[in-house]
Amino acid sequence: MATKTVVGGPSEVKKATPEVQKICDEVKPAAEKKTGKTFTVFTAVSYTAQIVAGTNYFIKVDVGGDFVHLRVHRALPHAGEKLQLHGIQTSKSQQDAIEYF
Template sequence: MSKPVGGPSEVKQATPEVQKICDEVKHHAEEKAGKKFDVFVAKSFTTQVVAGTNYFIKVNVGSDQCVHLRVHKALPHTGGKLQLHGIQVSKTEQDLIEYF
């Protein structure tokens, strides 16, 4: 069964590329959340192809606590910049990654 065009991908385990994205937006995530994260490890993610790619990433921030990030990666011909579009705090390892 194929996924709908523009719909999110299946949830996948985080890759080194996804961890690199998290590392690049960590400072912005801390600003939006209003706190510092000692731990910031990508656990899983989904993607959505738009004018670039939206990444929805579950990030462990210590113990069973997680945050969900929505990061947009622009198309390569526009510079491929990353922008943190949203963060959800007070998540756990069991919470599903959903569009937000």
């Protein structure tokens, strides 16, 4: 059964894909800078997406037994599809729901 993403609303939570892991890999240095930590493990677990003027990704990331939630914005293609880390929540658990922040 196909699911739809409503413009402006978040998608259902999905298992992380190789594309989402690539996004995490690209923003990892910014996440380390914002938290003042170095992450030896930075593995995307799950995510939800919100279509806006581009796409907001809310990603749950395993950082070695602890978890962080990332809010990453990808601009529209005509804007160069640059990724920006807009926020990070630390001290999350595997059970914590991914929510808008």
